[in-house]
Amino acid sequence: MRARVLCEVLLLLALLVLLPVTSIASVRSPGGAGTELIRDDFPLDFIFGSGTSAYQVEGAAAEDGRTPSVWDTGAHAGKVANGSTADITCDGYHKYKDDIKLMKELGLKGYRFSISWSRLIPKGRGDVNPKGLQFYNDFINELIGNGIQPHVTLFHYDLPQALEDEYQGWLSPKIVDDFTAYADVCFKEFGDRVSYWTTLNEPNFLALAGYDTGIFPPFRCSSRFGRNCSIGDSTLEPYIVGYHCILAHAEVATLYRRKYQVIQKGFIGLNVFVYHFTSLTNSTRDVAAAQRAYDFYTGWFVNPLVNGDYPSTMKERTGNKMPSFSVYQSEYIKGSFDFLGVNHYATVWVSDVSSDNSSTYERDFGFDMSVKLTVFGMQGMLEHFKNVYGNPPIYIHENGYSTPQNSSLEDTPRVEYLKMNIGSLLDAVRNGSNARGYFTWSFLDVFELNDGYQSSFGLYHVDFEDKELTRRPKLSARWYSHFLKGGHNNIVSVSVSNNSNPSEALA
Numbered sequence: 001m002r003a004r005v006l007c008e009v010l011l012l013l014a015l016l017v018l019l020p021v022t023s024i025a026s027v028r029s030p031g032g033a034g035t036e037l038i039r040d041d042f043p044l045d046f047i048f049g050s051g052t053s054a055y056q057v058e059g060a061a062a063e064d065g066r067t068p069s070v071w072d073t074g075a076h077a078g079k080v081a082n083g084s085t086a087d088i089t090c091d092g093y094h095k096y097k098d099d100i101k102l103m104k105e106l107g108l109k110g111y112r113f114s115i116s117w118s119r120l121i122p123k124g125r126g127d128v129n130p131k132g133l134q135f136y137n138d139f140i141n142e143l144i145g146n147g148i149q150p151h152v153t154l155f156h157y158d159l160p161q162a163l164e165d166e167y168q169g170w171l172s173p174k175i176v177d178d179f180t181a182y183a184d185v186c187f188k189e190f191g192d193r194v195s196y197w198t199t200l201n202e203p204n205f206l207a208l209a210g211y212d213t214g215i216f217p218p219f220r221c222s223s224r225f226g227r228n229c230s231i232g233d234s235t236l237e238p239y240i241v242g243y244h245c246i247l248a249h250a251e252v253a254t255l256y257r258r259k260y261q262v263i264q265k266g267f268i269g270l271n272v273f274v275y276h277f278t279s280l281t282n283s284t285r286d287v288a289a290a291q292r293a294y295d296f297y298t299g300w301f302v303n304p305l306v307n308g309d310y311p312s313t314m315k316e317r318t319g320n321k322m323p324s325f326s327v328y329q330s331e332y333i334k335g336s337f338d339f340l341g342v343n344h345y346a347t348v349w350v351s352d353v354s355s356d357n358s359s360t361y362e363r364d365f366g367f368d369m370s371v372k373l374t375v376f377g378m379q380g381m382l383e384h385f386k387n388v389y390g391n392p393p394i395y396i397h398e399n400g401y402s403t404p405q406n407s408s409l410e411d412t413p414r415v416e417y418l419k420m421n422i423g424s425l426l427d428a429v430r431n432g433s434n435a436r437g438y439f440t441w442s443f444l445d446v447f448e449l450n451d452g453y454q455s456s457f458g459l460y461h462v463d464f465e466d467k468e469l470t471r472r473p474k475l476s477a478r479w480y481s482h483f484l485k486g487g488h489n490n491i492v493s494v495s496v497s498n499n500s501n502p503s504e505a506l507a
Ligand SMILES: *[C@@H]1O[C@H](CO)[C@@H](O)[C@H](O)[C@H]1NC(C)=O
Pocket: 082, 451, 454
C-alpha cells in the first residue's frame, strides 16, 4: 500500500497537470446540445484571458542583469524537464510587443504573467535592477495600451538562487521579510497600473514538489518518499514551507492594504493548485476521504486565509508536525485576501486508505492524508469554495490541456476541453458561484515545468527549432477568439492554415 500511495501522489504531482483525455467526459457542456457558448453568457465584468509565467516564457536568462533562480540552476544541472532549460524558451523578453499584438487580436481582456524576482532584484534583496524595472514597466504599458488588464503574480516558482544559497529560501522564516520587500518594490513601481496582484502561485504544489517528492527545485525529499534527493525531510519540510508561504502571503497582503490599496484601489489574493475531489463510492469512509483530500490540498492554504487556522482533519492527522499559528498570527492571516486564484485541471476520484498507523514522524504528506486518488469538473470545485469557504471571489488562473509539442495545429481535444470547462464554469456562475474571471494556461507553448518542451498547452504553437521562434495559432486560439468575440459559427469546423504570419492567420 505504501508503494501504491507514493505512486499515486507522485503521479498526480508530476503528471496530472498533463491532463488525461478521460477527464473530458466528466465535464458537461451547458445549455443542452447544439447551444453555442459565447462570452456574453457571462456577466459583463467577468474577465477572460490567458497566461504564462516569467521563467517559462521570457528567456533572456542572463541578460540585462538578471541572475539565476532556483529553476535556472536546476535546469542547468539537468535535473528538470528532461534536461532542457528556459534560457531562451519563447524569448518573450524581446518578443513581447508582437505577443501583445496577438493577445489583442485574439480578444483577450486580461493577461496573467509573473515577475522574475531575480530580474527585478538580482540579489533577492537590496538594489533594484533598472533594466528589469524598465522591462516590466514597458510590458505593463504595452498591455494597457492594447486594452489588456495585467494580472500579476509575484512569485511563480523562480526563487532567486542567492536566497536559496544564503538561507535555504522557503525553509527559512527570513524569506518573509525579503519577499515582502520585493513585493513593496512591485507595488510602488507598478501598482499605479496593476490592479490584480497574486502573491504566490501554487504554494501547495511548491511545498510538495520541492520538498516531499523532490521533483522540482530545490529537490529536497526523504529517499523513501521522493525521487533521488541528496537531502531533505519529506515528513516535515513541506509543512514548514507551507507555513512560511502563508506568513509571507499575509505579510504582503497586509502591506498592500496598509500602504497601497486605498490609493491604488487594487486587489490582492493567493493562488492554489486545486483538483475537484469526489468520492469513489458513497461509503462514509470514502466521502470522508474526499473531504480530507480537499482539506489537504486546498484547505491547507485556504482555511488559514478564511478561518485563521489549518483544517482540523489536517491537524489531527499530522500530530504536532505542522508549525502552528500564534493567536496574533491567526488573526493577521484571517481575511488576508480579496480573491483566491485557482489553477484547476482535473477531477479526481478519492477512496480511503487510512489503515496505515505508523507514527506521524514516519509519514509524509501522502501518508498523513491517506487517501487513494484515482484519476478520472470545474463546477464541483467552485461549489466546494461556495459551500465550505463562504463563496469568495475566485479567478480561475489556470485551466488547459496538454498535447505533445509539435502535434497538429488542429488541436480539437484542447478545444473540446476548453468548451466543456468554460461550460461548467458557466453552470457554476449561474448557480451563484462568485467566480470573476478565467485564464487559459497557456497563451503560448512555453517551457513546461514538468517536461520542458515535450508537451504544450499553448493556444499558439511556438516552433522552438526555428530561430525566429515563430508563433502559429492553433484551432484552440481560433475557437477562443470566436468565443470571446461572440461569434455565431461553429468554429470547430473551420480549418487551420499553417500561416507563418500568425496575425493574418487568426483574422
Ligand atoms: C528526453 O529527451 C530525449 C533526448 O532529447 C528524448 O529522446 C526522450 O524522448 C525524452 N524523454 C521524454 C520522457 O520526453
